[in-house]
Amino acid sequence: MLRNLRVLSLFILIAALYSCQDNKVQEIPIVEFFKTPDKTNFKISPDGKYISYLKNYQLKQNLFIQSLVDGKERVATSFSDFAVRGDYSWTFDNQIVFSLDGTPHGVYLMFALDVNTLQKRPLLSEEKVNVRMVGRNKLTPDIITISMNKRDSANFDVYRLNVTNGELKPYLVNPGNITEWVMDADGRIRLAKASDGVDETILFRTNDNAPFKPIIKNNFRNSVKPIAFTGVKNYFYALSNVGRDKTAFVEINAENGKEERVIFSSNTSDIQRVDYSKSKRRLELAAWEEAKPKKQFLNADIKNIYDNLAKQLGESEINITDRDTAEKKFIVTTYTDRSRGAVYLYERSTDKLIKLTDNSDINPDELCAMQPINYKASDGLIINGYLTLPLGDNKTNLPVVVMPHDGPFGMRNSWGYNSEVQFLANRGYAVLQVNYRGSSGYGKAFYSAGFKEIGGKIQQDITDGVNWLIANKIANPKKIAIYGRGFGGFSALYGVSFHPHLYNCAVVQNGLISFFTYIQTAPAYYKPFLQKMYATIGDPEKDAAQLTAISPAFHPEKPVVPLFISQDANDPRANLDNMNHYVSKLQKRNVQVKYSVNKSERGSVGNEKWRMQNNADIEKFLDNNIRVKP
Incomplete structure (x- = not known):
């Protein structure tokens, strides 16, 4: 009976995937998939009179403002050397705070923009620092709270920044282990999260003059993520998986760390987001992902x-x-x-x-439907993912591109629009996206199942997905490519290195090729997370043999199929020297390698042109290696 149900489910899946088929599939130009929308990063002013957005001007991404009274659009910034970052924000007194991308020598530049006059004022100019927005509040509309690793590159202290006169005042000094600060509705930081990489502690104080005291202590396998104070007593809302497998939305008493009640939970998935209105001090909704996104209105x-x-x-x-x-x-x-x-x-x-x-x-x-699928891994664990099949009459024996996601932990593939997936499907490829063990959203047990398995069961989950496609005659076993970026790029290189007969070629973008380099070159402020990386990925000393065995950098003799490799020279975590050396070794063995490096800045027209060319090269590469010729 169970076998019949599985066969029926597979039949329904294939029927659903082909419900939108058309015999006349037109190839859509690459630019339509990968061009940056004309306007992005829309925000609205607190008084509701303006909307702001980013748009190209003078070949760079700049700020624009449109009046909602008369509809007039104004160019708010006109940078020609740098691009405005997408994380800009409005203050409560109708100013815009923004920073720039692509500045020389790692200088962080922050400005305030007066919306009425369009005059900008410099706020910060700091070398080699990272700045994070902590919050703002209506009681002091000209003050924003930020954290910055200015005093110590390994630690983020908290500052109050006056956006009217640029005055920067220290608020809280990081004792050396605080990884997160949480404000209440009045702008006071009353919660903090500390970590030594293995254990995590939530600390609370009643007011600015009181000391922080620990109220919750967890191993990194458990998590409490504060959201906001409730406004009742000293209770706060949080996402927590303490004492349960799936993360739930709960209310916690900050005086003692006790969980008072579960507000909402799902039996199948982690609650991943809660919308809370700070101005109304009101819960709005909880969101999570099953096969598709879900919401529970509160x-x-x-x-x-x-x-x-x-x-x-x-x-x-x-x-x-x-x-x-x-x-x-x-x-x-x-x-x-x-x-x-x-x-x-x-x-x-x-x-x-x-x-x-x-x-x-x-x-x-x-375009085509992204259909949720699942299959059993070799050890019986259920693996979820998505399968997108091309339009057309062919229902079986298709060329396939396998796309493992970046990570490995805290990330996942989700149902929704994906430019790369739709581009590949339009070119005639089936696309498999695998949420291997360690992916987020499926609970603590599934997440933990990926620990120390980056070159083991995680990769086997991907292999099992490919074999599932072959067994169900969806894939042409002689026309399979693997394509990934970051950790997905590692999975692609691992696949062609250790399963050379499974894949015909690989596409690698900003690939992670040495776990030693990945761990050892982590920024100083990653220090609190290093022990966690040792426990989940591997310890460079204790697990050196294992990390050497799986890191592609140490095995350039293994790949034999064609490779397409591209790197972003401005990506701080992509080690260009490692990749250059690796590619050189492959070329000496006469392995077919197409290698390109992007030196363009984010938010620039040059970067978009490179992206178009990069995808055109990928199209040609896949066409030469796995496309089924008529």
């Missing part, structure tokens, strides 16, 4: 807004990404698996929805 008012949006936007996934302080106007984004979606302005009083930009010009009917 407030009738916000549910009504989403219901009204759904009536106008249909089956798209909908998310509110920003709002004014009065919560009368909202920035809304949409997407599906076959559409990058659009950005809208929603005016609550009139129930009016105004499209601000389309993220893509591709007709969704020309």
Whole structure:
């Protein structure tokens, strides 16, 4: 009976994947998949009078502001040497705080922009520092709270920055192990998270003059992520998997660390996000991922807004990404698996929805469904993932591109629009995305099952997925490529090194090729996480033999199939010297290698041109190695 059900399920899967097939599949130009949308990173001013966004100007990504009163668009910044970063933010007194990408010598530059005059003021100019936004509050609208590793590169202290006059005042000095600071609604930091890499401690203080005291202590396999104070007593909301497998949304008493109640949980998946309105001090929704994204509304008012949006936007996934302080106007984004979606302005009083930009010009009917799948790994563990099949009449014996995700831990593939997946499917390839053990969202046991298995069971999960495709006659066993970036790039090189007869070729982008280099070159502020890396990935001393055995850098003699390798010269975690040496060794063995390096800055037109060329080269590479010729 069970076997019959499995056969029926597979039949339904294939039928669903081909429900959108068309005999006349048109190849969509590469630029349509990979171009940067004309406008991105939309935000709304606290007073609801303006929207801001990033847009190319003078060949760089710059800030633009549009008045919601008269609709006029203004160029707010006009940098020609640097790009404005996407993490800019509004202050409560209607200024914009932003920083720049691509500055020389690692100088961090932060500015404040006066929206009325468009005059910008320098706030920070610091060499070789990282800055993180901690928060802002309405009580002191001209003050933002930031953390910065200025005093000590290994530790982030907290500062109060006046965006009117640039005055920077120390607020909290990091004793050496604090990895996270949490503000209350009035802008006071009352929670902190400390870690020695193995054990994690939540600390609480009643006010700015009181000392922090430990209230919760966990091994790294357990996690408590504070969200916000409830406004009742000293309780706070958090995501916690303490005492359970799946992360739940809970309320905790900060006086003693005791969990008071579970607000919402799922039996199948970790709760991954909670939307909380700081201005209203109101819970709105909890979100998680099963095969597709899910939401549980925690407030009738916000549910009504989403219901009204759904009536106008249909089956798209909908998310509110920003709002004014009065919560009368909202920035809304949409997407599906076959559409990058659009950005809208929603005016609550009139129930009016105004499209601000389309993220893509591709007709969704020309693209294909991303279908959730699962299979059993060799040791019986259920592995989930997604399979996207090309349009057309062929239902079996397809060329396949396997795409393991980056990570290995704390990341996953999700249902939704993926430019690379849709590009490959449009070119006739089936695409398999595997959420191997260690991927996030599936609970503590599944996450922990990946520890010390980066070159073991994690890779076997990927191999089992390929064999599942072959066994079900979806894949042509002689036309399979593996394609990944970061840890996914490691998996691609591992696959062609240790399973040379399974793959015909590999595409590697910013590939991780030496775990020794990956661990040893981690920035100083990663220090609190090093012990965790030793426990989950491997200790460079105690596990040296194992890390040597699996790191591609030490095995350039193994690959025999064609390789496409690209590196971003500006990626701080991609070791260019290691990759240059590795490629040189391959070339000396006459292994076919296409190697390219991107030296363009993020947010620049040059970077976009390189991205287009890179994908054109990947298309040609796959066409030469696994495309089924007519």
